[in-house]
Amino acid sequence: MRAHSGALSGENITVAGSGTDEIPFCRVEITPQAQQAAVRVLASGWVTAGKESCAFERELADWVGAPYAVAVSSCTAALQMALLALRLPPGAPVLTPTLTFCGAVQAIADARLRPVLVDTDIETLTTPADEVAKAAARHGAAAMVIQHMGGYPVDAAELATAAGIPAGNVVEDAAHGLGAAVGGRMVGGDSTAACFSFYATKNLPISEGGAITTTDGDLAERWRRMRLHGMSRDAWQRHGQSASWRYTVQEAGLKANFTDVQAAIGRAQLRCLRQWQQRRAEIAERYDALLAGIPGIAPPPRPATGRHAWHLYIVRIQPSFGMHRDMVADALARAGIGTAVHFIPVHHLPYYRDLVGAENCTELTTADQVFPQLLSLPMHPGLTDSNVARVCEALAGLTR
Numbered sequence: 001m002r003a004h005s006g007a008l009s010g011e012n013i014t015v016a017g018s019g020t021d022e023i024p025f026c027r028v029e030i031t032p033q034a035q036q037a038a039v040r041v042l043a044s045g046w047v048t049a050g051k052e053s054c055a056f057e058r059e060l061a062d063w064v065g066a067p068y069a070v071a072v073s074s075c076t077a078a079l080q081m082a083l084l085a086l087r088l089p090p091g092a093p094v095l096t097p098t099l100t101f102c103g104a105v106q107a108i109a110d111a112r113l114r115p116v117l118v119d120t121d122i123e124t125l126t127t128p129a130d131e132v133a134k135a136a137a138r139h140g141a142a143a144m145v146i147q148h149m150g151g152y153p154v155d156a157a158e159l160a161t162a163a164g165i166p167a168g169n170v171v172e173d174a175a176h177g178l179g180a181a182v183g184g185r186m187v188g189g190d191s192t193a194a195c196f197s198f199y200a201t202k203n204l205p206i207s208e209g210g211a212i213t214t215t216d217g218d219l220a221e222r223w224r225r226m227r228l229h230g231m232s233r234d235a236w237q238r239h240g241q242s243a244s245w246r247y248t249v250q251e252a253g254l255k256a257n258f259t260d261v262q263a264a265i266g267r268a269q270l271r272c273l274r275q276w277q278q279r280r281a282e283i284a285e286r287y288d289a290l291l292a293g294i295p296g297i298a299p300p301p302r303p304a305t306g307r308h309a310w311h312l313y314i315v316r317i318q319p320s321f322g323m324h325r326d327m328v329a330d331a332l333a334r335a336g337i338g339t340a341v342h343f344i345p346v347h348h349l350p351y352y353r354d355l356v357g358a359e360n361c362t363e364l365t366t367a368d369q370v371f372p373q374l375l376s377l378p379m380h381p382g383l384t385d386s387n388v389a390r391v392c393e394a395l396a397g398l399t400r
């Protein structure tokens with residue numbers, strides 16, 4: 001089997017077409033149409049941001065029901081740009097879950113802001129309103145990054161109220177949230193800033209890439225400049241104009257633009273997304289039904305309202321299961337079944353512990369308690385019903 005380690009999160013990703021009876025944690029599907037679209041753009045003579053990228057932005061915005069989408073190089077860059085656009089004073093406190101991807105906290109630091117870690121809810125694995133309120137009272141809050149963990153939808157407005165900040169100062173890390181809905185609204189459909197990832201393992205895999213959706217046209221314009229060195233017009237906008245070399249720079253920017261190769265892949269992949277989301281929901285239902293009879297395995301909860309995006313299917317291996325999570329993961333690996341852990345709490349990582357101060361990490365007790373129980377089972381649209389059954393049988397076999 002050919003497999004490579006996920007560069008960012010250590011997930012075992014198996015290359016499509018490999019393996020026989022192995023069940024990888026994730027199998028990245030770039031459809032033949034997407035592959036052909038990439039070749040078409042590579043042959044066209046225009047390979048960086050251009051008209052494909054503009055079309056992708058429109059189609060992504062339509063998909064989530066947002067007025068604007070700005071495509072960028074990664075979700076991490078999107079988070080940094082969304083935070084920079086708030087124009088907060090350097091060092092201003094920004095709430096973030098501790099149970100999240102470490103790169104999302106680096107984005108806060110790179111925006112020259114101060115991360116304040118918030119504890120987790122033991123069931124949903126998202127930040128509960130009471131913990132948000134507690135952290136805001138203790139450390140202050142100028143802004144907040146919320147995270148739809150595993151695809152479980154969180155209500156930005158509710159958490160903004162809990163934090164005592166304006167709704168516009170909530171930045172959504174929607175890396176897991178594409179396809180989720182809060183109430184009747186798609187995640188990213190009515191946000192000031194919802195940041196998506198098109199990293200290989202995410203629900204819309206492109207290879208790399210990200211985007212911010214927003215209801216604010218002025219912010220969208222700012223991010224279009226910010227993603228390319230702050231330049232007033234990119235090469236595509238200058239193309240074919242007279243005095244096409246002319247542009248201005250009024251504020252600092254990043255090098256975080258998208259490319260037409262990514263856009264071509266993304267546009268083709270987007271046409272499959274509804275169907276892939278449907279399949280993820282079916283797989284989650286199968287897991288729920290088959291795991292229901294196994295004591296000591298807590299399945300992921302269903303949101304009371306709205307829709308789960310099922311980016312991940314995270315179970316908790318409780319003490320009553322009689323075997324530690326690490327042993328379970330090893331046993332499944334020996335049975336040819338790939339798993340992952342999302343996430344190592346950020347405050348367990350030495351660099352971040354120092355960054356936020358060890359004294360500010362003593363009350364993140366639910367994250368400490370739940371982390372050793374977390375196990376992400378295989379979840380991708382290519383998983384068959386018999387794959388799901390085999391994973392559940394293997395788990396049931398460990399308790400006998």
Ligand SMILES: *Cc1c(COP(=O)(O)O)cnc(C)c1O
Binds near residue numbers: 075077101173196197
């Ligand atoms: C993957 C991920 C990111 C980073 O996305 P990139 O596009 O790789 O920058 C951020 N937050 C969470 C929760 C993620 O899972």
